[in-house]
Every structure is written in structure tokens, then in C-alpha cells.
Amino acid sequence: MNRKKLYIILVVLMIPISVFIFKDEANSNPIKEAKPGVVAVKGEGLKNNANGFKIIVEEGDVFSVVALKANIDEKSALNLYEKVKPIYDLADLKIGHEFLFNNDENGNLVKIIYNIDDERELIISRENNEDWQSAINTIDYEIMEKVIEGQLNGSLYESALKQGADEKVVIQFAESLEYSIDFANDPREGDKYKFIYEERYRDGKYVMPGRVLAGAYLNGEKLHQSFYYKTSTGGYDYYDENGNAVQKKFLRAPLSFRYISSPFTLGKRYVDKFGLATKHQAVDYVASAGTPIRAVGDGVVVSAGWSTVGYGNMTKIKHDGVYSTLYAHQSKILVKKGERVSQGQVIGYVGSTGFSTGPHLHLEMSKNGVNINPAKEILPPGKPIDANDRNDFNKTLQIMKDKIKI
Template sequence: MKKYIIIISIIVVGAAVFGLVFSLKNKQSQDQEAQAELIEESKDREVLITVEPGMTFSTICEEVGVSATLMTELLTTSQETYDLVKIRVGREIKFYFDKETGNFVRLIYPIDSEEELFIEYDQAGVLLAERRVIDYQIKIKTVSGTIDSSLYQSALDQNVDIRAIIELADVFAWTVDFGMGIRVGDTYKFIYEERYRNNQYQRPGKILAAKFVNDGKTIEGYYFSEGKDDDGDIVDGYYHSTGESVQKIFLKNPVDFKYISSGFTTGRRYVEAFNVSTGHRAIDYAAAAGTPIRAVGDGTVTFAGWSKAGYGNLTSIRHNSVFSTNYAHQSKLAVSSGEKVVQGQIIGYVGSTGFSTGPHLHFEMVKNGTKINPLTVDIPSDKSVSAEKMEEFKTAISSWQEQLNNIII
């Protein structure tokens, strides 16, 4: 009996030793493969080009030594994935070449803050192009404060990336008038992502949760994604704790303005410059000539051209069966009749065409055929969290709510 026990023990120990040896060899093999990959990667020479005004993909390729034939092949290969003719000023294009042969290996171009274009050869030597999600390292940052002059200045005083401030303002753009509605003493708290690559800060990411107290009214916004719809598009947005969307149908203001030069009136007023008395069922936003004008909501352009009624260059947008908006006195139009536009899209530029005494945007909102005051109309939320996702939403935001409540200003 002891003999069998000894034999079994030897077998068990032997198996363990064999397993250990195999594991060590396997790890050694993996280390060798990783080392080989590093050696292979080190063979690539990187050439980084920052796109400057006047540069084209053609001139950049010529500068880095890419032949006209290869340049054409790169353009053709990437056309359906991303058109390299549309490279943007300020972006960086990375070319990689084999250190020994000098042959092209790959190209990387940042399409936006979320994706990069990769063009490289496959094992068969065929050029392939694909979009790849940028793999950021995410750090969570919390910011809070009391406004003394403006939200921007208050956050900048805390060394917050201005892009995060702009993103925060965008979250509340439908409910807070950042042009005229900010009050001294208003408070804010927000939690957002900071994105890093190779331990180097790159840019702010999503605003995850925010609370803004404006003139005594508390407004909250929480980021939530319901996943993808049947078309593969991500369904996400910012919502109140009730699940109702923070985003309204319309932006609060269609232009960054200096002041309101003329308010909404139903009575008649005398305009000395033109010696006429007329009503003013609109808001006039005084702004510098050339300031971009943005569509306050999604819709279809029903008119874009010269108006004979004194509006000068005019754009009219139908948003739905109830609402439409008009943008008058533009210096230049940026859309055409019949074109579909999205909220925030630039549709033209501030000017002083038509019956106008100076650069401004004459903005009209029409509800069921009647011009109404854009500053006082109560616009309902555009969407809400779906019923089947409501419990998931409540669970997702509970930790953000707790963190916001624990921030002492």
C-alpha cells in the first residue's frame, strides 16, 4: 500500500513540476513574443505633421516623401471610411515608415475626439482603412463654485479646461440663459471625465453629472446611455432625476450677443431711421457683424434668401407642426431652402441687410402661425428615458447624486 502511495505522490509532484516548467516556458514564450513585437515596432519611424492653413493631404504627402501613386491609393482606400481631403487645420497626421526599407507602414489621423483613422497593410499586403475608438485613460474630476461674474471666469479661476466649461454650458443651454440669466451668487457643481493618453492629459471628456442653482432654481443633469437602437446608433443624453430630458426642443439663444437691442412688443413703435410705426414681435440681438447664427432646433429650411419685406437676408426654419423660427438681416447665408438642419448648426452670420440700422439678429419664433415671445414661451422637454430603462437609469445616477450632494460649496 505504501508503495502505491509513493508512486502516486511521485506522479502528482512530477505533474506539478511539469506544469510549472510548462508555465514558465509559456511565459518565456509570451515575453519573447512581446519583445519581438517591441523590436518590430521599433523598426517604424514616425513622422508627425500638424495641419496648417493652406495645407492639403497632397502637399503633406509630398512633404513626408509619400509618392503620388501611394497618396492616391491612401485617398481611395480611406474614402468610404473618412475622406482625407477634409483634413482639418490643427489636427496631427502620423505617418510610420519602416526604418530599414523606408517603406510606408501606416497612417493615423484623429477624426474627432472619439475616433482615429487607421490605414495600414494587412498580411496579404493590401491597404485597409478603419475607424478605431481612441483608448483613453479616464480620470474623474469634480468642480464646484459660486459665480461672482460669470460661470466661465469662476471655473477658469480653478484652472478648469475651458472646453469642459463650454460642455457644461451646452448641457444647460436649453434651460439656462448664459447670456443674460446668470446671477451673482449662482452656484454650480459638476463631475466630468479627464482623458489621458500615455499619462499625458489630452482633453475633457463627458460631463457625467451636474447641478446648477440659477436665481434660486435648481437644475440637475445626468448623463445616461440606453445603449444602441435598431439602427446601431447610441441613444444617450442628459436627463433630470425624473428621467425627463434636460435638452429642450430649442436653444435659449441663437447667437452669442452683446445685448438685446429691441425686445418683443405687441404695440406699435416709431422707427425714426425709416420714419415708420410698426410692431416688433421679435427679439433683436445686437452682435458683431459676422457672428455665427445657429439654428435653435432641428428642422427644415423653408426659406433662405433675400426678403422683400425688409428682412434682408432671411432664413426660415420649420421645426415641427407647431413651431418655426425666422432669422433676419444676415450678412451671409450658410444654408439653402429645403435643407435639413440640426440644433446648433450655423445657418448664417450677423449682418445689417434690409431695414436695419446696425449689425444685429432679428429673431422671430412662430407658434401655430402666431409670433410669440421667445424669451417667455414655455417649451416642453424633447425626450425622456424610456420606460424599460427607467430602473437602470435610477440606479446609474444614484451614485452621482450622492457625490453631488456631498460637495460643499
């Protein structure tokens, strides 16, 4: 073998060795990147940051994962977890909730804040490297009142959003009146509404809406009102202008914010798809397949399964010795015969089973075995406010009535 060939062979053999050496050298000094899910607060990076950083809980996160993102070693994280557990179990983390880690001037971790919910936050702190101390505090918001007023143009939801209302507040307002108004059927163009709600601020910055404090809805000539009140025992509820809780025996509708395709009637209803006519002594709520169906009142399930008379998947609930309700054409039933259900509990999903021309809920209410129109049934008022709170409630009532006067 001549020298030229030997030289070529040596060069070829050296190439992989050179690549390996270069690669190893590059990996010996990797570029450190910020860990995913970590956001610095008024600073750059995590270490030596006197202001701290926040971590938002993501799907699959447990406290050990959050601690790792915060550069807390496993032993310290376990110690921290055990110290806090008597006050709050950090195993109970909610996706989207936030941890705020605060450092001292030397970059040492001295405080952790976790927002448990909209009303409470967990504070974990220590001084001079002593043991961690923890407490749950009520979040102290700065509160401002906002008034939304308008006339119905389309749905309440659409109209109120156009007036600048927060989506959550519109739903809350409707729910405060859902025992007296069926928002799927009762509203009409030109109805008037007005409600007051809290806007919550922290450090001068808007955070989110709070409670609806009072609301009024003029449906034709009938005025419906609700007033938020916190009792002397610490409980709270919505009451009407007479001091009775707005919650009654039955919800006015098993679905929220939907429209009714066919109002109550005792006449015949022709179902084109099947070429037959039926007595339609019920209310039909048109809604997308899969929409949750709520029990309108407490009761016991007396029937749950396939109907042989065209109702498809059907559930019947006996509420007492007088009233019962029937829910037909469900895509799926979630309860069983003999099961006790509570008002507002999801018992199934809207479908189009049985004799049905499209996804909808067929609701029947019977009184002493005779079908009735639930919209016209007069129910007893809700539980009255405690006598010890009556005077204070009346003072609050008068102030709020003036504010929501339509």
C-alpha cells in the same frame, strides 16, 4: 597688341569660367535639410531613426505629399493607399491631424498611425516586409474626472475659465442646457454652477478634455441639470433628472453666448435713427455682424428676402400648425422659400439691414398667429429614456446628482 594687354584680357575672360566651376562644385554636394512639416520623435532626422517621426497635416496636403515628406517613394505610397482604402480612405485627411511613422531597429518603416479624430485612430502595420495591414481602433484614454464649481461673475464663460475649466468644456456644458436656459438673457450675477467633465490622458500625459458627464446651473431659484448617458443600444445623449432627453422642440436662443439689448415687451419701442416708434413684440440679440443665426426648431421656410416693413433681410419659418419664428435685420440669408430646415441649422448671419441702429438679430415667435414671449412658453419635455435603460440610468443619475449638488 602688347603682352600686358593680352594678359589682362585673358584674366577677365577667366573670371566667369571660375565662378561657374565653383558654383557647379558647390551644387554637386548640397546640404540636405529636413523636409518641412516633419518632426523627429526621440531621434535626429528621418533615416536610421529607431523611434520614428511625426508629420502634421498642413493646408493643401494630400497623402502623396505626406508620403513624400516621409521619404516614401511614389509607387510604395500608391500601394499603401490602395491597401488601406477598404478600411479608411486616406484622401480624407484633416488639417492639423497627425501621422506617426514608426521604424524598427534597422530604420525600416513598420507602422503608421493616423489620428482620425478624438476617438479613433488608423493603425497601418507590417511585419517582415509582408503586406500592410490596417485597422481602426478606439483610442484608449486614461480618464480622470474634474469638477468645476463657481458663482457667476460676468458671463458663465469668463467665470468658468477663472475656475480652470477648458474652453471647449464650458461650451459643451452650456450646450447641454441650451434647451432650458438662454445664456444670452437668463443668467444673473450670483447664479451658481457646477459640472463634472473628463480629462483624457495617454501615457501619463494630459491630452485634452473629454465629455461633460453632468452639470447643474442654479438660475435664481430655478435649478437646471443635465446628465450624460450612453444607452444599451450604443447611442448617447444628455437627459434631465426625470430621464427625458434635454433636447426639446425649440432651442432657447438662436445665438450662443451673446446678450440681449432689449427684453420682450408689448410696449412701444422708439427707434431714434429713424424717428419713429414701433411695437416691439420680440427679443433682440446684440451680436457682431456676421454671427451665425440658427433655426430654433425644425420647419419650412415660408418667407426669405427683403422686408417692406423695416425688417431688412428677413426669414420666417413655420414649425408646425401652431408655431412660427421670424429672424430680421440679417446681413445675409442662406435659405430659400420652401426649403426645409432642421433645428440648429445656420440660416443666415447677423446684420443691421432695415430699421436698425446696429448689428443685432430681431427674433419673433408666434403661436396661432399671435406673438408670444419665447422665454415664457412652456414646451413639452424631450423624448424619455428607453424603458430597458431606466434602472441603469437611475443608478447613474443618483451618483451624479450627489456629485453636482450645489
